[in-house]
Amino acid sequence: MTSIDIVSGSRRWTANIEDSPSARDFLVQLPLTLALNDYAGNEKIADLPRPLSREGAPDAITPRAGDLAFYAPWGNLAVFYRDGHHSPGLIRLGRLQGDVAEFGGKEPFPVTIRQAERSE
Template identity: 50%
Template sequence: MDIRVTIDGRSVDASLNDSPAARDLASLLPLTLHLEDFHGTERIADPPRKLTTEDAPEPQAPKTGDLAYYAPWGNLAVFYKDGPSASSDLLILGRIDADAGVLSTADRITIEAVS
């Protein structure tokens, strides 16, 4: 599913995969999140509610540009560096096609469905 993402006023291409968690995120759109840095690897924010983890896909190590959901804390993450090894607690929801420099300094992200 293609989505419209705006990072600090700059539009970038992005898409969600077809996982139940990604579809659950899509049901919350449009969504504006204020991001903060976490561990020098990702920018994180809390969605309005926890997402489903039902039928989660196989764990994958996050890569730069991945949009992910960390189930234990219920937060979304935008990775600007490749992340740690795969974890069953981290669900990859999609990709944001933006430069790592843009992702690493992002303060505000708006995610909208493409109609």
């Protein structure tokens, strides 16, 4: 399993990325610098440079706090800090480790997403 780091200032989160066509397509785009904006009070979102593969992806998922996902209809990355609703077109890319509550709040914040120096 591949790990990534999401860094904002002195804060750092690690996520384990799944082995799927969508997740591999996401990894190819790293490193990324994005501005995460709040959406619906349960996730932070940012546009990706290009859409990810939907090959083999389920039609819909019900996201949980800590999920890193791709929302195909809009082409954006989503980081869930609260559980979400069953969503057609949402593809799980991986899971964040640790406390994701720090992603909460209405203020946008910049992040850099890169492959972690170590992989499992």
